[in-house]
Amino acid sequence: MHIASPYLLFIGDATDQLSIKMARGVADWRPELCIAEYSVQGCTVTTGLEQLDIKQAAARGAKSFVLGFANSGGVLDKKWLPYIIEALESGMDIVSGLHDKLSDFPEVAAKAKACNRQLWDIRHPEAEFVTGTGVKRPGKRLLTVGTDCSVGKMYTSLSLEKSMKKAGVDVDFRATGQCGILIAGSGVAIDCVVSDFLSGASESLSPAASDDHWDIIEGQGSLSHPAFAGVSLGLLHGSQPDALVICHDLNRVHMRGLPGSQLPSIAKTIELNLEAAKLTNPDAKVIGITVNTSSVSVEEGKNICAHLGKEFSLPCVDPLRDSADSIVAALLTRDSANTSTATGAITA
Amino acid sequence: MHIASPYLLFIGDATDQLSIKMARGVADWRPELCIAEYSVQGCTVTTGLEQLDIKQAAARGAKSFVLGFANSGGVLDKKWLPYIIEALESGMDIVSGLHDKLSDFPEVAAKAKACNRQLWDIRHPEAEFVTGTGVKRPGKRLLTVGTDCSVGKMYTSLSLEKSMKKAGVDVDFRATGQCGILIAGSGVAIDCVVSDFLSGASESLSPAASDDHWDIIEGQGSLSHPAFAGVSLGLLHGSQPDALVICHDLNRVHMRGLPGSQLPSIAKTIELNLEAAKLTNPDAKVIGITVNTSSVSVEEGKNICAHLGKEFSLPCVDPLRDSADSIVAALLTRDSANTSTATGAITA
Structure with missing residues (x-):
């Protein structure tokens, strides 16, 4: 896994600083990876980054559309699907830390395939792991x-x-x-x-x-x-x-x-x-x-x-x-x- | 989950006592749950139970067909699918401790549905768990x-x-x-x-x-x-x-x-x-x-x-x-x- 940057941080209509912890973390620690923030009507919080919409961010070279908000159940509200589809059509990969998997939404999976873009469900490890060995490695x-x-x-x-x-x-x-x-x-x-x-x-x-x-x-x-x-x-x-x-x-x-x-x-x-x-x-x-x-x-x-x-x-x-x-x-x-x-x- | 008994223990063509550990464990500790063992040509080991084939065991009331063998990768060899299908048709549920899931084999999933039988992949927990609380409970x-x-x-x-x-x-x-x-x-x-x-x-x-x-x-x-x-x-x-x-x-x-x-x-x-x-x-x-x-x-x-x-x-x-x-x-x-x-x- 390697998530392509720069990111467009999407925080939806969040009204609680804690709920945009993901977006704030990356804006604080890796501002150079972030091209802008994108929020919609009703949003009352911000990471402090410049505001751009999907088309503007794509024109400036954004490579990944990051769902930078969270909620207690980790649910992906269907109202965000049109934004995700637009980001895919604009050439961005999608990054989600929610419990609901992007790939479980058929329209998102189909659009990602059609646009040849990646869906990163970073809460769901994809690698095939093996059991530990305890053997010491250099470094x-x-x-x-x-x-x-x-x-x-x-x-x-x-x-x-x-x-x-x-x-x-x-x-x-x-x-x-x-x-x-x-x-x-x-x-x-x-x-x-x-x-x-x-x-x-x-x-x-x-x-x-x-x-x-x-x-x-x-x-x-x-x-x-x-x-x-x-x-x-x-x-x-x-x-x-x-x-x-x-x-x-x-x-x-x-x-x-x-x-x-x-x-x-x-x-x-x-x-x-x-x-x-x-x-x-x-x-x-x-x-x-x-x-x-x-x-x-x-x-x-x-x-x-x-x-x-x-x-x-x-x-x-x-x-x-x-x-x-x-x-x-x-x-x-x-x-x-x-x-x-x-x-x-x-x-x- | 509650696995219906009695079991028919299927050990296939096993030639190694270690590979039938599952079957031996249940035969040793719960002989009253086991109706018989079923093995095919080439098998050189046994749990010591009576030998019955699927039809005979079904006639004697077997409720679950247990895959009682294991291998290092936990792979389900396709050669066993006809036996599983026959057991489903004879009215038994199927129990597997392999890594490969029974329900991932379309013909098995379809037959189980048609026969209204359960597929128990006991290595893959089905329940939705919650995180621990540490709160003491009685007992x-x-x-x-x-x-x-x-x-x-x-x-x-x-x-x-x-x-x-x-x-x-x-x-x-x-x-x-x-x-x-x-x-x-x-x-x-x-x-x-x-x-x-x-x-x-x-x-x-x-x-x-x-x-x-x-x-x-x-x-x-x-x-x-x-x-x-x-x-x-x-x-x-x-x-x-x-x-x-x-x-x-x-x-x-x-x-x-x-x-x-x-x-x-x-x-x-x-x-x-x-x-x-x-x-x-x-x-x-x-x-x-x-x-x-x-x-x-x-x-x-x-x-x-x-x-x-x-x-x-x-x-x-x-x-x-x-x-x-x-x-x-x-x-x-x-x-x-x-x-x-x-x-x-x-x-x-």
């Missing part, structure tokens, strides 16, 4: 893991990628959710994979690479979430991370969606993830902490990060307010120290 | 967990169920794999469920029950298996077990299918499973160990079990050579002690 890997779901693992991953690129590191962001896939142009919606292939799909997501290449893998769920820990564990084992970054959100009193479930401490999250990671990579280390501090003032956020950093002897930042430069700097320092050690043939 | 649950895949979790579960029935306990065996589903007549092939619904499907498998009812849930994989630990964890969290039984096979030098992966110790297996189980049931306890000792003499097997039992202060048996009576006896003694304690309103 370096970093996985973001969380105290809970939706605590900023994707934003942390993208922030780490940005800081690594700035530092001249050869790096790829590996997406495991719909929004991440749209940003990366490829990836695997890991919670949509059949359980038997969880680790195998995770292994294929970050394939063998050169020794100094880093994959930054977007984590999913939490080992402490009663509904999704299995997904988190399969992804952890398949990723074989050399480095883990712990992600936390201050504005959380219980596990997402489960008022009866307590949030684990950061210490517990470190312990659980390290223990599990060692099964497929005995050298796995936690190398930093990120905190979503948006629920407190900038100053208070900085104090909390400083306090946590001291408590765990790790760089700790809010990836949006502060950037992830300090985590990447610490990682690269450790890395080059390890390399010198290896060169000097000193065995600890 | 008691026991889950078998293992040092590895295929160490005897299903046989241990069935042996525990048998001992509990003998002791007059209200008990259900809950199947999570193809062979178990055939034996139980229902269940969920848990490794075939989409990852997002792993825990949710596991919760639905052992629904709320009366306080003194036990579900014996067939475990899958191992928390120490690099390919399948995610499945094991999702099943563990969704099962919310009160009691865990650790299953081990003496004849194992590395994790199944992965020569590079070391087997965990029994102590490590206890530690990992208890730690994880406590997330959804803080009162989870390990109550016994079972060992497949078939690779050593009966006497040596007894010595090994006695030694392990002493080491862990737990009843330890080979479930096939010894029965699981001692584990069940210990469990019920503990249970009635807890009840007396509760009645006496003593809080520890």
Whole structure:
């Protein structure tokens, strides 16, 4: 899968910022992939991009029409089909992260075939996966893991990628959710994979690479979430991370969606993830902490990060307010120290 | 799903005992569900049941035609289609644990519809699952967990169920794999469920029950298996077990299918499973160990079990050579002690 860019982000008649999370994610992190936004009457939200309709965007070279909205059931309302048909006729592929599959709408499937265009249902993995092997592959890997779901693992991953690129590191962001896939142009919606292939799909997501290449893998769920820990564990084992970054959100009193479930401490999250990671990579280390501090003032956020950093002897930042430069700097320092050690043939 | 019995076990032209594991499992554990075996020329193995052809079995009341063989790709060879058609015409439903779906063969789908018969593709869960909640439900649950895949979790579960029935306990065996589903007549092939619904499907498998009812849930994989630990964890969290039984096979030098992966110790297996189980049931306890000792003499097997039992202060048996009576006896003694304690309103 490789989604062609630039994208026209279609947000329909959305009235809720949360419902256009997909469009906002890609507009924030990959503005260079986006040609414009397209909304219709009644829409009260925006990604901030220029507004163009389908014909205008096509004339400016748009290659993919992205359904940038979501709803709780993941349903594709039939009222959007004429827009999809028009986009196909204008030469664009269609990208959807909804549960309903584009290809299950006969008129859409027929039109895509007639126009020789792709339908990308990014929530439905198409690849044929195999079961995991646990065999170590070359290249370096970093996985973001969380105290809970939706605590900023994707934003942390993208922030780490940005800081690594700035530092001249050869790096790829590996997406495991719909929004991440749209940003990366490829990836695997890991919670949509059949359980038997969880680790195998995770292994294929970050394939063998050169020794100094880093994959930054977007984590999913939490080992402490009663509904999704299995997904988190399969992804952890398949990723074989050399480095883990712990992600936390201050504005959380219980596990997402489960008022009866307590949030684990950061210490517990470190312990659980390290223990599990060692099964497929005995050298796995936690190398930093990120905190979503948006629920407190900038100053208070900085104090909390400083306090946590001291408590765990790790760089700790809010990836949006502060950037992830300090985590990447610490990682690269450790890395080059390890390399010198290896060169000097000193065995600890 | 409820598979109608009695079954006619079709083993085709199998020449390998391992390839008829499904048929043997049900013939061993539920002979009362099986009317006969049916094999064709070239077959060199048997479940030991009487031989009947389709017409004879139908005349004796067979309700389901079970494809009791397997192969590595899970492929349904077209040469078996005439047999399936004949069974449908004779009034039987068809049961398959193969990867290929019966309903994907147009002539089979059409014939089943015409004859008003069911096609059960038990490897492909049909139910619409929801995500897990972690909310505790009434009733008691026991889950078998293992040092590895295929160490005897299903046989241990069935042996525990048998001992509990003998002791007059209200008990259900809950199947999570193809062979178990055939034996139980229902269940969920848990490794075939989409990852997002792993825990949710596991919760639905052992629904709320009366306080003194036990579900014996067939475990899958191992928390120490690099390919399948995610499945094991999702099943563990969704099962919310009160009691865990650790299953081990003496004849194992590395994790199944992965020569590079070391087997965990029994102590490590206890530690990992208890730690994880406590997330959804803080009162989870390990109550016994079972060992497949078939690779050593009966006497040596007894010595090994006695030694392990002493080491862990737990009843330890080979479930096939010894029965699981001692584990069940210990469990019920503990249970009635807890009840007396509760009645006496003593809080520890």
